[in-house]
Amino acid sequence: GPDGEDSWSSKYPSCGGLLQSPIDLHSDILQYDASLPPLEFQGYNVSANQKFLLTNNGHSVKLNLLPGMHIQGLPSRYSATQLHLHWGNPTNPLGSEHTVGGRHFAAEQLHIVHYNSDLYPNASAASDQSEGLAVLAVLIEMGSFHPSYDKIFSHLQHVKYKGQEVSVPGFNIEELLPERLAEYYRYKGSLTTPPCYPTVTWTVFRNPVQISQEQLMALETALYCTGLDDPSPREMIDNFRHVQKFDERLVYISFQQVEILTGTGLSLGIILSVALAGVLGICVILAVSIWLFRRKKSKKGDNKGVIYKPAIKKETEVHA
Numbered sequence: 001g002p003d004g005e006d007s008w009s010s011k012y013p014s015c016g017g018l019l020q021s022p023i024d025l026h027s028d029i030l031q032y033d034a035s036l037p038p039l040e041f042q043g044y045n046v047s048a049n050q051k052f053l054l055t056n057n058g059h060s061v062k063l064n065l066l067p068g069m070h071i072q073g074l075p076s077r078y079s080a081t082q083l084h085l086h087w088g089n090p091t092n093p094l095g096s097e098h099t100v101g102g103r104h105f106a107a108e109q110l111h112i113v114h115y116n117s118d119l120y121p122n123a124s125a126a127s128d129q130s131e132g133l134a135v136l137a138v139l140i141e142m143g144s145f146h147p148s149y150d151k152i153f154s155h156l157q158h159v160k161y162k163g164q165e166v167s168v169p170g171f172n173i174e175e176l177l178p179e180r181l182a183e184y185y186r187y188k189g190s191l192t193t194p195p196c197y198p199t200v201t202w203t204v205f206r207n208p209v210q211i212s213q214e215q216l217m218a219l220e221t222a223l224y225c226t227g228l229d230d231p232s233p234r235e236m237i238d239n240f241r242h243v244q245k246f247d248e249r250l251v252y253i254s255f256q257q258v259e260i261l262t263g264t265g266l267s268l269g270i271i272l273s274v275a276l277a278g279v280l281g282i283c284v285i286l287a288v289s290i291w292l293f294r295r296k297k298s299k300k301g302d303n304k305g306v307i308y309k310p311a312i313k314k315e316t317e318v319h320a
Contacts, residue, residue, distance in 0.1 A: 005241055012194040019198035020244035021189030022097035029251050030185070036254035038182040039073040039136075039203065044080075046170030054155050058162035058225050059193060060084040060239055063152060069173070071114060071134065074201065078114035078134040081123040083173070085110055086192075089237035090220050096139060097192050097240045098185075098204050105208055110138040110176055111192075127191070132199040138178060143210030148175035153215050156222040163227055178207040183255040192241040206255060 009016030046052070046066060053064040062084040069080035086109055088094050094104035114134045115126035126132035151171045158166035183206040190198040223236035 008194050008196065012196055014190065014198060015194055015196035017196075017198065019188055019190055019249070020196060021192050021200065021202060022099075022241060022243055023187070023189065023246045023251075024099045024102055024243045025185050025204065025251055026101050027257065029246060029249065030253050030257060031250045032256060033186070033252040033254065036184075036186060036252060037073045038254075039071050039184075041174050041177075042070050042072060043068040044174040045172040048169040048171065050170040051167040052170060053165055054152065054159055054168045055165040056159040056162050056223055056236075058236075060086065060236070061152070061156065061159060061219075061223060063168065065112075065173070066170075070117065071136070074134055076116045076118040076131065079117035080112060080114050080173075083110060083112040083176075085219065086240040087216070087219050087237070088240070089235075090217060097243075098137060098139070099243055100139070105139040105141050109204075110140065110209075112136040112138075112173070112176075127199060128195070128197045129199060131201065132197075133191070134201045134203065136177070137202060137204040138176065139205065139208040140216075141208045141210055142213055142216055145212040145215065146210060148172070149209075149211050149215060153218050156218060160222060161224050161226065161228040161230075176209070178205050178209045180207050181205060183207060183253075185251050185253055187249065187251040206253075 005015070043066070046069075050066060052066070055062045055064065062082050064082050065080040067079070071078050071080070086097050096105035097109055099105075112135065113123065114136070115123040116129075116132050116134070120126035120129060120132060123133070148171065152168065155166050155168055158164065185202070185204040185206065187202050188198075189200050189202045190196050191200060220237060221235070224230075225234045225236045226232065
């Protein structure tokens with residue numbers, strides 16, 4: 001349509017420029033960096049007496065976060081401003097933005113947006129500035145019911161249409177994050193919606209979280225991009241950007257990569273171990289074979305001595 005991502009760059013030049021996101025996180029561009037520290041989350045546990053504001057902005061469902069929430073572990077202090085989600089549709093629920101080895105997840109993502117509060121007064125001022133933004137990205141897959149995500153999803157019916165908003169009781173935002181938070185991908189990229197400013201430090205957590213099929217269905221069917229009175233309502237589906245070119249860049253990872261071989265479920269380490277054991281086995285067999293061959297040859301030589309020596313002795317006795 002006229003608002004599709006292919007037309008973004010005509011109005012927002014950065015969308016057709018460099019350092020664009022999302023990307024496919026595949027092994028050829030990954031580099032382990034032992035210096036990447038675990039992130040620390042300050043002020044994320046918000047009392048139920050405090051309220052978040054949940055809004056349908058016509059592109060996603062957005063939860064405004066509170067002052068005082070920030071992350072540590074980056075060169076500057078980054079304060080939280082909002083979180084939102086991206087998803088697919090009921091027929092094709094693979095709505096993740098970042099992919100891993102070409103694999104889409106059900107709903108990447110949860111994006112928690114932060115701005116550099118050491119340098120800028122708010123997210124708007126920081127959004128087009130170098131090192132201005134830091135986004136935490138959580139991959140979501142279908143699985144078991146997630147009670148903390150339901151603290152957002154249970155309010156979706158109150159923000160069905162663009163412009164609607166509702167108060168949500170505070171809760172611990174860290175509960176939305178996956179296990180093993182020290183394992184993540186890190187790279188320099190952009191916003192995934194216009195104006196696509198290339199000012200984002202991305203942290204994509206390696207491990208996904210699970211939500212139930214019913215929760216995912218609620219997200220995919222509850223919302224509209226259009227207002228309540230719009231005569232042509234449009235469902236809010238497929239609100240994700242496709243992966244972008246990733247030229248001459250590296251993604252740094254905080255974990256030692258163990259590649260899973262597609263279709264086998266076996267890790268590269270296991271495959272190498274089996275291969276090494278096979279090589280050692282062949283070497284042992286060859287060594288034993290050579291030893292047996294030499295031993296047999298040696299015995300033949302010994303037998304020749306036994307045959308001829310007595311014969312010589314007997315012959316000597318006859319001639320004597």
